[in-house]
Amino acid sequence: MENFFTRYRNVTVLVGLLMAQVIVLATQVRRPEGATRESMSLLRLWIVEAFVPGEKAIESVGSGVRNVWKNYADLRDVRAQNEDLQAQLDRLRLEEVTLAEDAGQARRLQALLAFKEKFISQTVAAQVIGTSGSERSRVLYIDKGSNDGLKVDMPVITPRGIVGKINKVFPGTSQILEINDATAGAGVMLERSRLRGVLHGTASGIPEILHIMADEKVERGDPVVSSGGDQIYPRGLPIGTVFNTGADPEGGPFMVVRVKPSANLDKVEEVLVITKVVDKEPYQQDAGTTLRAADILAQRLPTVVPKPPSNDEEEPPPTSALYAKKPASSATVSTGQKPATGAETTPNGVPGATTTPKKKPAEATGTSAPSDASKPRPKAPKAENPPPDQKPQENPQ
Amino acid sequence: MATITYTSREEIEVHKFSILATVGIPLLAIFFQAYVSSHIPFLKLFDIPLIVMIFFAVSRRSQMAGMLTGCAIGITQDALTHLPIGIYGISKTIVGYVASSIGVRVDVDNPGSRFLMMFFFTFLHDGLYFIVSRQLLGLPADFRILHELSAALANAFLAVLLFTLMDHTKRR
Secondary structure, eight states: OHHHHHHTHHHHHHHHHHHHHHHHHHHHHHOTTSHHHHHHHHHHHHHHHHHHHHHHHHHHHHHHHHHHHHHHHHHHTHHHHHHHHHHHHHHHHHHHHHHHHHHHHHHHHHHHTTOOEEEEEEEEEEEEEEEOSOTTSOEEEESOOGGGTOOTTOEEEETTEEEEEEEEEOSSOEEEEETTSTTOEEEEEETTTOOEEEEEOOTTSOOEEEEEETTSOOOTTOEEEEOSTTSSSOTTOEEEEEEEEEEOTTOSSEEEEEEEESSOGGGOOEEEEEEEEEEEOTTOSOTTTOOOHHHHHHHHSOOOOOOOOSSTTSOOOGGGGGGTTOHHHHHHHTTTSOGGGGGGOOOTTOTTTTTSTTSOHHHHTGGGHHHHHTSOTTHHHHHTOOOTTTHHHHOOO | OOOOOSSOGGGOOOOEEOHHHHHHHHHHHHHHHHHHTTTSGGGGGOOHHHHHHHHHHHHHTOHHHHHHHHHHHHHHHHHHSSSOTTHHHHHHHHHHHHHHHHHHHSOOSSHHHHHHHHHHHHHHHHHHHHIIIIIITOOOOOOOHHHHHHHHHHHHHHHHHHHHHHGGGEEO
16 A cells, blocks of 8 residues: 555646545635635635735836926927817807706606616726636726725726626735626617617627627617616616627527627726615706706796786796696696795695695696607796795895 | 656646745736726736746646636635635636646647647636636636637637747746
């Protein structure tokens, strides 16, 4: 027996090493929440923490040098950039008027649908300090960890789109699993066609959306956004664009939609970790204190001040004819008060008008409001303009 | 029974390394791979720790040292990924053992043989990695033959250069 081990010592050690590692692998896969997992986490923690200080130090020095050079280069072009930006600002101001109107319309429709949005309320900026060094594991390491309040499964983004989510958190660093890793996934939606699906990473690094019926119309360049269905990524964040489509590899009635990520995942330097997402129902602010963008615009635009009515029984001004078919809406309008200050409106004999005194006409009208949304909406405030001597008191702005 | 070798007796020279080189070079290789590939993405095609591990294995010509070095480097690489610890460990342990076994029989100081050896070992390593991750663990992994061949070719070219540099750390 002694001769056997002496003679085959190397092979025995090899087999022993392999067996030990196979057992370690098996325990990690079969018992994800056990004592063995804890010890493996410690091993991973020690190794990661051993490498991180060096990476941080080099990154710090490197970014300092880069910043000095970048500042110098930026200063050289700043005058031309300033002129360009000024021209861009002028153009955007013009576009703002149109967009504000569209945004107001969208908010009204969302409120009608009781649409609940998730808003990003808090983020932490972090710098990428390393990777796994392997294309089989598409992970990044950032310079923020649990000491900075980061937790597992927090989404990570750049201004261009989603990068991934936090996979592991250590005291001074965190591991981000990129969205194109073969083990990653996300709930997505094709923005144009509103088709929903699940995005999976692949070994080649090009994520795919599976289980979309082959007869659906999906075109190259279609934007892909997060659907919010995975409970990790907030709804509506850009993920990428459709790169191409292909047949289902399993021969089913589906197609494979390949997506080109918006964020440059191969060269991410700085990221934002979303640490807090709040559910917010749009358009739920107190109407007495907040005005919509469209309302503000309507007040700024030149208006024709109508003559004050001689008595309460008189017919409303012609612009109120838009609301004539909607009793609930006309109830608010006929009080002679602006909707924003509707707290003191009187019922005027119309049921429901007193139950939502602070809401704007579109909300107060219930189901009839969608038809309001399709009509020019600033008419009501204009029609309700009081005599000039009262106007400054009613305008909170 | 005599062992068949493809080298003369003089060429079978066992090299030794200082503790600094033994520990420092593999750590530096892993650090370089992890840090620099975040700035130069195409570096992920290379596996510099594998090159270093094979260099030590064939230079020492000791199966025990080869597989232990492979095991240590592989587990350290595993720790930096998000996958279970042991995938790189198993692959590199086997490759380390085979590389040190071949080092006894083949002249590994010749650039041509170094190129061929590195090409073969990279391909073997990637194949073992695929088998462990896909067949043993059921993880989503593809063996893209053209990609693996090009990675083996790139590693072989780089290995010829790095082996020449690392030759200076040998203690005779």
